[in-house]
Amino acid sequence: MSAARVLVGVVAQSIAKVEDRVSLPQFRVLVMVATKGPSNLSAVAESLGVHPSNATRTVDRLVTAGLLDRRDAPTDRRQVSLTLTEQGKQLVDSVFSERRAAVQQVVAKMPRSKRQKLPAALECFAEAAGEIPEDDIGHLEWNN
Amino acid sequence: MSAARVLVGVVAQSIAKVEDRVSLPQFRVLVMVATKGPSNLSAVAESLGVHPSNATRTVDRLVTAGLLDRRDAPTDRRQVSLTLTEQGKQLVDSVFSERRAAVQQVVAKMPRSKRQKLPAALECFAEAAGEIPEDDIGHLEWNN
């Protein structure tokens, strides 16, 4: 659990650095679009567990901020197609790479012997988690 | 990083379950009081990085919700003493124990051989993090 605290701290810190530019729900939208590719609004709303009307307005703000691109979907003009702008990509990337750096900074302080055993154990842990229904393990896409 | 995603997902899920009752900033206040014992308002505000006036109102809501107890500090009547009510304790405990359960559920799925190596590696990881200035590693008390 203390390791989990550390990791959560890293994530929180990485988000805090961009909180001036985007709120947490907004960032979640960006991450979802970044990870799942061009999406429509309903998908975003459902994935985040909010009312579609809220998703609309959150996307509004991201479009205004120049982080998200909203256009009509080619196949069905009722839907919209959401993609990250270059700025949006950079923002998401900056958060992710900072997380990596922070974790690596910690790993670098571990004694070499244990450091080598860590990846295998963690990979195994992640695999084990993959075998559990997503409802039980949580919203994995939450903010990463 | 995938292991980190899993752990963060667990934390996010555990918080999502109480988000109907308390907001994220509110929960952070509860956790801070739970971990650092009776506190005054300034400490809470500074620890959360918000303006003291906001801390006042956040605490207001928690008191109204019956999760927090606010009374004059015995030593200095300018200050207040914040403690968790029984309800508040239960809420924090429920989140923490759910996290533990979720992690253990994952660990239980790991093969026995690797399972034994995990705790040592993670403990070492956490220790390594402890050696890094808090500004670099993040606000560890964030929500845990």
Place this chain on the structure above:
DNA sequence: GTGGTTACGTGCATAGTTGCAATCATTGCA
């Protein structure tokens, strides 16, 4: 005591999130 400092609280303003109901455009089916 008097004055400065400290710790909280209040009023005010702004912005973001949330849900619900209603509306509009598009699509697909009869």
Place this chain on the structure above:
DNA sequence: TGCAATGATTGCAACTATGCACGTAACCAC
């Protein structure tokens, strides 16, 4: 063509968070 279903948006209303300026009560040093 006409009508229902779908996807998105808008108006409305409430709540939370946030900072700033100001006020009040208590403490401390002189």
